[in-house]
Amino acid sequence: MKISIAMTVKACALLALTSLVSIAATQPNIVFIFADDMGYGDVQVLNPERGKIPTPHIDALARDGMIFTDAHTSSSVCTPSRYSLMTGRYNWRTTRQAGVLGGFGNPLIPTGRMTVASLLKAQGYRTAMIGKWHLGMNLPKGQGMNNIDWSGTITGGPFDLGFDYYFGISASLDMPPYIYIENDKFVGECTTTKAFFRKGPAHEDFEAVNVLDDLAEKAVEFIEKQEASTPFFTYIALPSPHTPIVPTPEWKGKSELGAYGDFQMQTDAFVGQIVAAVDAGGFSQNTIIIVSSDNGCSKAAGIPALEAKGHFPSAQFRGSKSDLWDGGHRVPFIVRWPAIVEAGSQSDELICLTDFMATCAELSGGELPADAGEDSVSFLPALKGDSIESTRAGIVHHSISGHFAYRMGKWKLLLSKGSAGWTSPTEKQMPKESPNAQLYDLGADPGETTNLYESHPEVAARLLAQLESDVARGRSTEGPAAKNDTNRINLWKITK
Known part of the structure; x- marks a missing residue:
């Protein structure tokens, strides 16, 4: 009985795949x-x-x-x-x-x-x-x-x-x-x-x-x-x-x-x-x-x-x-x-x-x-090359000074006027008349150069509401509400 090269290659490939599945199962x-x-x-x-x-x-x-x-x-x-x-x-x-x-x-x-x-x-x-x-x-x-x-x-x-x-x-x-x-x-x-x-x-x-x-x-x-x-x-x-x-x-x-x-x-x-x-x-x-x-x-x-x-x-x-x-x-x-x-x-x-x-x-x-x-x-x-099925709406960012930001999809809301850290302009360096927050479309502006907070209030409001919910529930994922270790979580570090 003759075994074709194609059959041999197929058998080897199947053996290799079986081996990888076995490894991954451990x-x-x-x-x-x-x-x-x-x-x-x-x-x-x-x-x-x-x-x-x-x-x-x-x-x-x-x-x-x-x-x-x-x-x-x-x-x-x-x-x-x-x-x-x-x-x-x-x-x-x-x-x-x-x-x-x-x-x-x-x-x-x-x-x-x-x-x-x-x-x-x-x-x-x-x-x-x-x-x-x-x-x-x-x-x-x-x-x-x-x-x-x-x-x-x-x-x-x-x-x-x-x-x-x-x-x-x-x-x-x-x-x-x-x-x-x-x-x-x-x-x-x-x-x-x-x-x-x-x-x-x-x-x-x-x-x-x-x-x-x-x-x-x-x-x-x-x-x-x-x-x-x-x-x-x-x-x-x-x-x-x-x-x-x-x-x-x-x-x-x-x-x-x-x-x-x-x-x-x-x-x-x-x-x-x-x-x-x-x-x-x-x-x-x-x-x-x-x-x-x-x-x-x-x-x-x-x-x-x-x-x-x-x-x-x-x-x-x-x-x-x-x-x-x-x-x-x-x-x-x-x-x-x-x-x-x-x-x-x-x-x-x-x-x-x-x-x-x-x-x-x-x-x-x-x-x-x-x-x-x-x-x-x-x-x-x-x-594995698949999409992540997340029960979390977005993720929270936090700076050295305790300022908050919220990221959902392409949008990012920062509850700060400046960097909220060491980079200029810092909070103290920002003019008083500056917007109370920053909103960026990271899809179009990954460098965070154009603040859209005042022109897209509905987006800012949606992200803020989700941030407030994630904080209050003690968790940001699906599951029973949990407790934070403190009730002194202050989202806004600036005078609005």
């Missing part, structure tokens, strides 16, 4: 790499015309996976955006209505609230976090520097919120205490004082310039220890390219754009190390690797100097870290999952990083209780 490993202050335009593949920093490793992920062009953090600064990523709930539902925590801050997430880590752990995942926490911890009180017991037990941090293993720092790299934490213990003690922008207690051997390499080593080590029989989730929260901007000697001068460009290149290389570890472990086909950022590029990067050299960290978008304009919270979001995601694909679906929670629930076969993930919608359909 729980995928999940690796979430969260950069710190990396702007949308800091990734070369997202900003080919006005981006001058080479990012070959992140670009390769995009080439092998999917780019989300309209992904947003819940806030334009890091503590609140990290809260939302971990809980699937808007940050302004907590008692923290503006700003960020410091390195000695108390926990923002109560241990009774479900996190992405506790959700996945309950579904049989091995969970680990490497890097910057910045959501507060209960540091043990004692007689040491700053009244800390450096040999005591830390509570309320990652180790108590679903992570089997944790190694990192309590907050940003420029916030003391300058010492590593492993699980619920300090690695050594602080016996001296150092200043990486802010002055505070430090371990004698702790140097900011070494932290990125140290974290890469720990992250790779965790991945290398995993086995195919148990799914794993690792949340890798980088302290870069946030201040202090300290590229190692190996990277200095590489970008020809100054220290920030060099540090971003080193950050990209970190991503490359993680991807290489996943691939070397034989996990590549059924591992979801996500690269994103907690907010837009910081002014500490020296944005005017970068732009003078042809590099625009926010790409075509207005504003940067801290602002209500899209440059503050529209972030890179790139996903590689060879078993499911089509290589070189793109999604223009509007998503928020709160959506990671519901997505992980669907991926792992878990279920969100009514009191978890109140603002989370799964983007798994988009990964």
Whole structure:
């Protein structure tokens, strides 16, 4: 009996498809790499015309996976955006209505609230976090520097919120205490004082310039220890390219754009190390690797100097870290999952990083209780090339000062006169006779240059009513009404 070449090819294709379906039916490993202050335009593949920093490793992920062009953090600064990523709930539902925590801050997430880590752990995942926490911890009180017991037990941090293993720092790299934490213990003690922008207690051997390499080593080590029989989730929260901007000697001068460009290149290389570890472990086909950022590029990067050299960290978008304009919270979001995601694909679906929670629930076969993930919608359909069936009308944006904006479809309403952050014109710089709010058609005006608030009052009213409803219900998704942690949520920070 003769077998034709066509029949052989068809059989091979069917076998390959069956294999992929089998892989996809199992729980995928999940690796979430969260950069710190990396702007949308800091990734070369997202900003080919006005981006001058080479990012070959992140670009390769995009080439092998999917780019989300309209992904947003819940806030334009890091503590609140990290809260939302971990809980699937808007940050302004907590008692923290503006700003960020410091390195000695108390926990923002109560241990009774479900996190992405506790959700996945309950579904049989091995969970680990490497890097910057910045959501507060209960540091043990004692007689040491700053009244800390450096040999005591830390509570309320990652180790108590679903992570089997944790190694990192309590907050940003420029916030003391300058010492590593492993699980619920300090690695050594602080016996001296150092200043990486802010002055505070430090371990004698702790140097900011070494932290990125140290974290890469720990992250790779965790991945290398995993086995195919148990799914794993690792949340890798980088302290870069946030201040202090300290590229190692190996990277200095590489970008020809100054220290920030060099540090971003080193950050990209970190991503490359993680991807290489996943691939070397034989996990590549059924591992979801996500690269994103907690907010837009910081002014500490020296944005005017970068732009003078042809590099625009926010790409075509207005504003940067801290602002209500899209440059503050529209972030890179790139996903590689060879078993499911089509290589070189793109999604223009509007998503928020709160959506990671519901997505992980669907991926792992878990279920969100009514009191978890109140603002989370799964983007798994988009990964498969389908439309997201959302029970949420739109998404809420929040600035460093606590100003609100609402996005629904192409429309965006800002309850501010200016940036509501650090970019000029700020609220104080705006003339008193300026409109009380801003309304933009992002389909026609992605740079947010033409304010339509006064010419389209019906649109502004519709978005405001939806925002008010999302706040009052304690959730923005389908489900029973929930409670905010405070009744002091003030939508209008200006005198109308």
